[in-house]
Amino acid sequence: GGGGGVDPANPGRAKMFDTAVSSFLERLDSPGSYQHFVSCLRCFHELQPAVARSIYEQFMSQLQTYLKGKNEIEEVKSEGNLEALFSKLDAIVEEAKDREEPAWRPSGVPEEDARSALVPFLLKHRSYLHRILKEKEEENRKVAEAVLAGREKIAELQQLIRLRREAWQ
Amino acid sequence: MSVNPMAYEAQFFGFTPQTCMLRVYIAFQDYLFEILPVVETVILKKLDGFPGCKITPFQIHRCTEKFLLLMKEQFDKLFSKMEEVVLQLVLNIPKNVLLPEDKVHEQYPYSKEQFQVLQDEIQQLQQQYKAEVSAGQALRAELEEQKAVQAELEKILQWFDGLENICREHGISNFKESFAFLTQKAKKLQGVLKAVEKKSKKMK
Numbered sequence: 001g002g003g004g005g006v007d008p009a010n011p012g013r014a015k016m017f018d019t020a021v022s023s024f025l026e027r028l029d030s031p032g033s034y035q036h037f038v039s040c041l042r043c044f045h046e047l048q049p050a051v052a053r054s055i056y057e058q059f060m061s062q063l064q065t066y067l068k069g070k071n072e073i074e075e076v077k078s079e080g081n082l083e084a085l086f087s088k089l090d091a092i093v094e095e096a097k098d099r100e101e102p103a104w105r106p107s108g109v110p111e112e113d114a115r116s117a118l119v120p121f122l123l124k125h126r127s128y129l130h131r132i133l134k135e136k137e138e139e140n141r142k143v144a145e146a147v148l149a150g151r152e153k154i155a156e157l158q159q160l161i162r163l164r165r166e167a168w169q
Numbered sequence: 170m171s172v173n174p175m176a177y178e179a180q181f182f183g184f185t186p187q188t189c190m191l192r193v194y195i196a197f198q199d200y201l202f203e204i205l206p207v208v209e210t211v212i213l214k215k216l217d218g219f220p221g222c223k224i225t226p227f228q229i230h231r232c233t234e235k236f237l238l239l240m241k242e243q244f245d246k247l248f249s250k251m252e253e254v255v256l257q258l259v260l261n262i263p264k265n266v267l268l269p270e271d272k273v274h275e276q277y278p279y280s281k282e283q284f285q286v287l288q289d290e291i292q293q294l295q296q297q298y299k300a301e302v303s304a305g306q307a308l309r310a311e312l313e314e315q316k317a318v319q320a321e322l323e324k325i326l327q328w329f330d331g332l333e334n335i336c337r338e339h340g341i342s343n344f345k346e347s348f349a350f351l352t353q354k355a356k357k358l359q360g361v362l363k364a365v366e367k368k369s370k371k372m373k
Contacts, residue, residue, distance in 0.1 A: 013259045020259070024251040033243060040236035043224050044212055051215055059208050063201065072196035076189060085182055089262070096266045103267035104274045105177055115284050119277035122287050129294035136301040143308040150315035157322035164329040168348075 013086035025068055029060040178262050186260035190252045201244060202237070209233040 011019070037056045038045050045052040077083060096103070106113055179185040212229055216222060262268070267275055279287070 017255060017259045020251050020254045024247050027247050028244065030243075033240065036239040036243070037236055040239065041212070041229070041232045043228060043232070044216070047219065047222060047224070048215065055208060055211055055215070058211075059204065063204055066200055066204075067197055072193055076193060080182060080184060080189070082182075086259070089181065092269065093263060093266050096263070099265050102264045104271060104278070106180070106271075112281075113274065115279055115281070116274040116277045119279050119284070119287070120273060122291060123277075126287065126291050126294065129291060129298060133294060133298045133301060136298060136305065140301055140305045140308060143305060143312065147308055147311050147315065150312060150319070154315060154318055154322065157319065157326065161322060161325055161329070164326070168329075 012090045014083055017082075017086065021073060022068070025064045028064060033060070175256075175261070177268070178260055181262060181268055182260065186256050189260065190255060194248055194252075197248070198241075198244065201240065205233060205237045205240070208236075 034056060038052070041052060175186050182189075209229060212233070213226055216224060216226075216229070
């Protein structure tokens with residue numbers, strides 16, 4: 001368990017998980033359990049203490065070995081891709097370590113949460129619209145200037161024609 | 170036990186931590202229950218080697234059952250402790266941690282009203298743009314008309330210029346004046362003709 005660059009003071013989730021499971025298995029075999037065994041099977045223990053002891057030890061060792069090696073833990077780990085997720089989460093937590101305020105959490109109301117997800121797109125759209133509007137306005141300004149110039153030119157031509165016509169009267 | 174649904178963790182891991190631990194618990198417990206009867210069998214077998222002993226199989230059975238119960242109790246206690254550790258330290262996301270996929274919610278915490286304002290702005294910009302597009306089309310249409318009108322007017326001017334060129338080519342320097350003179354003359358002649366006609370009528 002645990003990836004590279006692991007700080008011994010901060011073992012990382014993968015290591016902690018494995019340690020927790022190992023501790024649990026070890027503690028199953030406590031002096032207390034043996035006492036239970038002896039008190040429950042007092043009659044047999046009195047008869048054959050050595051045999052009783054050996055039966056207990058075999059039972060415990062088999063239990064621990066099986067549980068440790070039992071693929072349930074490994075299955076859970078591999079199905080859930082836990083090793084990778086553990087180190088990913090460790091990294092995310094490490095990044096957030098200087099941050100004190102509680103972070104955002106889903107509100108439970110999908111519409112509310114969806115809003116924030118939409119905002120970046122809307123902002124992009126808004127700035128796009130600003131841009132094309134400005135461009136269009138500039139374009140129209142130029143065309144408007146051309147139209148005004150055109151009107152002047154027409155008035156000019158009409159004037160010239162009037163003058164010629166008068167000259168022929 | 171407080172019911173913390175650990176939904177955020179479930180979002181990250183793809184399963185709820187409690188479900189994961191439950192699955193492990195059940196698998197472990199199953200094995201424990203499988204193995205204990207074996208203990209009983211082994212003990213009974215050993216007893217067979219002691220023909221004189223007074224212990225009955227039934228007694229052994231009751232003893233191992235008691236032992237099973239005690240083992241289960243201890244097993245549950247220890248597993249519970251392990252589960253606590255795992256749920257608090259391993260399969261958890263601390264309160265101050267935000268998953269990268271949710272960054273957007275922190276960057277843009279828009280309330281309903283702010284969101285509405287943004288949508289309204291966009292609506293307005295779209296309408297303004299449409300208006301500009303129409304205005305642009307109208308302007309361009311006028312520009313096209315102007316071109317046609319200008320072309321006509323220039324044709325007329327050219328025609329006038331053409332007339333003057335003809336006069337110049339044929340040496341009629343002041344065709345206009347002559348034309349005007351002739352027009353006047355024609356009018357005078359017409360006047361004289363009329364006077365002559367009158368006189369001749371009188372003479373008849």
